[in-house]
Amino acid sequence: MSHPSTPVRWGILGCGDVTEVKSGPGFQRAAGSALVAVMRRDPARAEDYARRHGVPRSYSDAQALIDDPEVDAVYIATPPDAHEPLARRVAAAGKPCLIEKPMARTHSECVRINQAFDDAGVPVWVAYYRRALPRFLTLRELVRANAIGRVTAVHVQVTDRLASGEAASNWRFDPRRAGAGLFLDLASHCFDLLDFLFGPIAEVHGFPLNTGGTYAAEDVTNAAFRFADRLSGTGSWNFNAAAKTDVLTITGSHGTIVSPIFSDTDVIVSKSDGERQTLAIRNPPHVHQPLIQAIVNELHGNGRCESTGESGARASWVMDRCLGR
Numbered sequence: 402m403s404h405p406s407t408p409v410r411w412g413i414l415g416c417g418d419v420t421e422v423k424s425g426p427g428f429q430r431a432a433g434s435a436l437v438a439v440m441r442r443d444p445a446r447a448e449d450y451a452r453r454h455g456v457p458r459s460y461s462d463a464q465a466l467i468d469d470p471e472v473d474a475v476y477i478a479t480p481p482d483a484h485e486p487l488a489r490r491v492a493a494a495g496k497p498c499l500i501e502k503p504m505a506r507t508h509s510e511c512v513r514i515n516q517a518f519d520d521a522g523v524p525v526w527v528a529y530y531r532r533a534l535p536r537f538l539t540l541r542e543l544v545r546a547n548a549i550g551r552v553t554a555v556h557v558q559v560t561d562r563l564a565s566g567e568a569a570s571n572w573r574f575d576p577r578r579a580g581a582g583l584f585l586d587l588a589s590h591c592f593d594l595l596d597f598l599f600g601p602i603a604e605v606h607g608f609p610l611n612t613g614g615t616y617a618a619e620d621v622t623n624a625a626f627r628f629a630d631r632l633s634g635t636g637s638w639n640f641n642a643a644a645k646t647d648v649l650t651i652t653g654s655h656g657t658i659v660s661p662i663f664s665d666t667d668v669i670v671s672k673s674d675g676e677r678q679t680l681a682i683r684n685p686p687h688v689h690q691p692l693i694q695a696i697v698n699e700l701h702g703n704g705r706c707e708s709t710g711e712s713g714a715r716a717s718w719v720m721d722r723c724l725g726r
Contacts (some may be wrong), residue, residue, distance in 0.1 A: 409697050410439040412472035413481035414463050414487055416450040419501065424478065424528065425454060427690030434697045440466040444573050463487060467494050474700065476528075477501060481585075482578045484508045488525065492517035499526045499696060503589040504713035508721045511714035518710060526696055527713030529593040532690035533706075536668060536682040540651075540660055549653030549669060555599065555634035557591045559662070560642035565615040571593055574616040580616025581724055582637050584609070589724070591636060591662055594649070595626075597707070601715055602627045605623040607723025613641040624723045633661025652661045 413420055416439040424480045428436040437457050441447035444461035449516040451459035460466045467475060467490055474497040477487050484505045491498040498518070504511045518525040531537045544552060564574060564583075573586045596602065605626040609619035622641045627633045651658040656672035668680040685691065695706035696706045 408435040408472045409700050410435050410437045411470055411476055412436075412440065412466045412474075413476045413478055413601040414440050414466060415477065415483070415501075416441050418479060419440060420450075420478050420616075422687060423688035424693075425528075425689070426477070427687040427693040428452070428476070430687065431690055431694040431697050433701055434693060438466050438469055441477050449530075461532045464490065464708060467491055467496065472496070474498065476550075480572045480578045481506045481580050485514055485646065488514045488573075489517045491697050492521040492523065492525070493524055495521055496525075497524050497696075497700060499528055499693075500710075500713070501528045502593070502713065502716075503580065503585050503720070504710065504717055506585075507726070508714060508717040510711070511717045512604050515714060516709040524699070525710040526692075526718075527593075527708050528692065529590065529708045529713065530689045530692040530717070531547060531662075532591060532597050533695050534684060534688065535691075536660065536684070537594060537597065538681075539682055540658065540668065540682060543670065544598055544651065547653075548656070549651065549658055549672065550655030552599070552632060552651055552653045554652040555595065555632070556634035556648075556652075557588075557595070557634070557638075557662070558646055558648045558650075559587055559591065559637070560639040560644065560646045561659060562643070563615060563620060563641040563647070565613075567617040574618055576618050579618075581609075581720070582616065582620060583640050584619055584622045584723070585720055587663070588622070588625050588636070588720060589716050591638075592707070592719045593712065594662060595634065596712060596715055599628050599632060600627045600630060600649075602719050603627070605719050605722045607725065609724050619724070622723055626719065 440460040441602050447459040475491045476499045478501045547698045607624040609622045624636045647663045649660045660668045665684045670678040698704045
């Protein structure tokens with residue numbers, strides 16, 4: 402869409418907390434990229450964000466940003482209930498789009514988003530930024546190199562204490578806005594990462610429960626799933642637990658790999674011959690930046706970003722089945 406010497410000019414819809422450090426500065430720091438406009442419904446807060454981050458323009462109306470002729474591409478960073486309507490408006494404007502994860506509240510919403518961009522002939526990506534982080538690129542290299550032999554099983558364990566009171570009023574616990582509870586917010590990253598490492602999940606069964614009663618959504622979800630290539634796995638997302646854990650365990654015929662999914666800690670490779678390797682791979686300051694760089698490179702005609710609307714919809718398909726819908 403643009404010559405490599407001309408930066409891709411981004412606009413952000415919804416400049417909330419996720420854009421302060423994790424994503425927003427990445428649009429300014431990626432090579433060949435510029436952040437030129439932001440939007441928030443509260444004009445004072447939009448202006449404040451623009452001033453603090455050195456962004457030229459701010460809006461309080463989404464369509465005004467989408468229609469800005471100096472905005473080439475749009476990043477939707479709102480809660481999931483707004484993803485489909487905003488994405489369809491971006492597609493109608495003929496502009497490429499990056500959507501926060503989960504891509505939408507349900508798989509059917511994802512399908513409609515992808516159809517809108519297919520019809521418009523412009524690309525859409527989803528902010529599953531782990532696909533571009535050094536830790537998980539290394540994990541995929543280890544798997545592909547058979548570093549622990551043939552992978553025979555995978556297991557995800559994510560736990561946290563039960564949210565209650567004011568904390569439980571956050572939109573992430575409101576199915577109307579989030580699509581479900583914290584499971585959809587966090588398991589989306591997990592399932593997309595598994596897709597990235599091992600390919601699409603072909604079959605899944607889940608068991609969602611509300612055990613704490615402090616909010617309407619599920620707080621414990623367990624799942625079993627199968628990949629196409631003779632590999633199966635399990636996952637447990639327990640948000641009514643005594644402590645916080647975050648572990649991906651990859652079991653192979655000659656060893657194991659243990660990695661965090663969310664925390665910035667070490668990867669441990671243990672082999673059956675007793676060899677043990679600690680990989681201290683750290684995240685960059687702005688974790689979205691490598692993914693943003695991949696998108697900008699693709700827009701400049703150099704390579705392809707792997708976190709597409711198609712892969713994002715696959716993660717939502719899996720979660721729908723985990724939730725029994």
